[in-house]
Amino acid sequence: MPIKGVTDVSGLRDIRSLHTSGRRSMPKVQSSAYLDLYMLQKAKDRLEKEAALLAKRNQTIQKRLAEIQNQMEGLEQSARSERPSNGGKKAAEPNGPTKRKWKKFALKY
Amino acid sequence: MIEELTTILEPTPLPDFVETRYVKDLTERAMGYIKAGFPVHFRGASGTGKTTLALHVASKIGRPVVMIHGDEEFTTSNLVGGEYGYRLRKVIDRFVSRVLKVEEDMVKRWVDNRLTVACKYGFTLIYDEFTRSRPEANNILLSILQERIMDLPFGRGGEETYLKVDPNFTALFTSNPEEYAGVHRSQDALRDRMITMDLDDFDEETEVAIVRAKSGFPLKEAEKIVKVVRVLRESGACEFAPTVRGAIMIAKSLRVVNGHVKGSSGIFQQVCQDILSSETSRIGSKSNQAKVRELVKKFAKQYC
Incomplete structure (x- = not known):
């Protein structure tokens, strides 16, 4: 059974409260419509602000994801070219010594 | 590693x-x-x-x-x-002050x-x-x-x-x-x-060229030295046939003592005998040495 992550667990936001379900203890009277309108307007403004923030955050995430994808493609390509033909971990290219620093010892004959 | x-x-x-x-x-x-x-x-x-x-x-x-x-x-x-020595790695982690975490790792060093x-x-x-x-x-x-x-x-x-x-x-x-x-x-x-x-041994032309190049002797002199060595080699009288190294040794030694390649020269005779009799004898028996010395003396007089 897969372990649930933080996003899979229900939080306080998921509980329907009296406030969000529009229930009240006092009986509804006509004169309170203005108050309800005011309260709903406030809730709407708050949620719209939150949605705008999330949209902005989503935009940033998508941009970063595209950057990461580009970087990964580049690195995968260079990792593939470094891989030796014999399946070993170190590259053993024929022209290796030219790239590597060897101590040279002149031998005169 | x-x-x-x-x-x-x-x-x-x-x-x-x-x-x-x-x-x-x-x-x-x-x-x-x-x-x-x-x-x-x-x-x-x-x-x-x-x-x-x-x-x-x-x-x-x-x-x-x-x-x-x-x-x-x-x-x-x-x-x-092969494995030459060890490589020891020790990590002491005090990231959480109340926790001491120590990691030790020892691997053989391959060369x-x-x-x-x-x-x-x-x-x-x-x-x-x-x-x-x-x-x-x-x-x-x-x-x-x-x-x-x-x-x-x-x-x-x-x-x-x-x-x-x-x-x-x-x-x-x-x-x-x-x-x-x-x-x-x-x-x-x-x-x-x-x-x-x-x-096989080098041909005569090569041996002369080598002796000339190594000693700086003129062609004629180098030819004479090589001739003595080659004749001794071909005589079959030696326990170990002399090589071009012997000829180089003679030529270089003569240069140092300012000797001349002449059969009548005492220095030339001495150098040839010392070098060739030692080079051609494995155990250094006196009879063999005497035989080679006599041959060297004869060839030096004959060809130089």
């Missing part, structure tokens, strides 16, 4: 290196066999120029060179590599030896006097020369246990079949994988 020996040789001819038709012909033949993909084995008695020729061919190939000198004490690990380095990077290997190593030490060469693959031990730093030999890898061998001390017979399987070129 694998470490490697990182010193490579760059053979270059000395200004007095002589390349006569004889030497050129040998070099070209050897290069042909190498181009065809075969290792070359120069076999010959002492003083026939095996090692110098191997170095010359290696310099013509133009790749970095690693050189191994055969030895009785050699084992496979002297060629391939690749010359043969592995040559196979891995496609260098030219010169295995000088390979028959001085015990035959079993050279077993590793069988798969390298035939299947172009090298078997490596499991403990080699967790790396692959098979190493594909680089296509540029070339092997040159030398051996002296006439050596009477400290040599083993070469394995048939190994000898069968290489092309053996039997070297």
Whole structure:
């Protein structure tokens, strides 16, 4: 059974409260419509602000994801070219010594 | 983690290196066999120029060179590599002040030896006097020369246990079949994988050119010295035939003492007798020495 992550667990936001379900203890009277309108307007403004923030955050995430994808493609390509033909971990290219620093010892004959 | 020996040789001819038709012909033949993909084995008695020729061919190939000198004490690990010492790593983690976390890790330090380095990077290997190593030490060469693959031990730093030999890898061998001390017979399987070129003493032209180049004597003088050595060699009276080294020694020694190449010269007689009688005797028996000294005296007077 897969372990649930933080996003899979229900939080306080998921509980329907009296406030969000529009229930009240006092009986509804006509004169309170203005108050309800005011309260709903406030809730709407708050949620719209939150949605705008999330949209902005989503935009940033998508941009970063595209950057990461580009970087990964580049690195995968260079990792593939470094891989030796014999399946070993170190590259053993024929022209290796030219790239590597060897101590040279002149031998005169 | 694998470490490697990182010193490579760059053979270059000395200004007095002589390349006569004889030497050129040998070099070209050897290069042909190498181009065809075969290792070359120069076999010959002492003083026939095996090692110098191997170095010359290696310099013509133009790749970095690693050189191994055969030895009785050699084992496979002297060629391939082995574990030399340990590498200890200790981490003390105090990130959480109330928790002490200590990690210790000790790994054996593997060092690749010359043969592995040559196979891995496609260098030219010169295995000088390979028959001085015990035959079993050279077993590793069988798969390298035939299947172009090298078997490596499991403990080699967790790396692959098979190493594909680089296509540029070339092997040159030398051996002296006439050596009477400290040599083993070469394995048939190994000898069968290489092309053996039997070297004889140099021709007269080459010997004269070598003596001239090494000593700076004029042609006529060099010819006389070489003549004495060659006549003594061909006489068959020596336990060990004198080589071009003897001629070089005579010429160089005469230069130092300002001697002349004259049969009547006492210095010339003395130098020739000292050098040739010691070079041609293995155990230094007095009777042999006396015989050689007498012959040298005779040839020096006759040809100089």
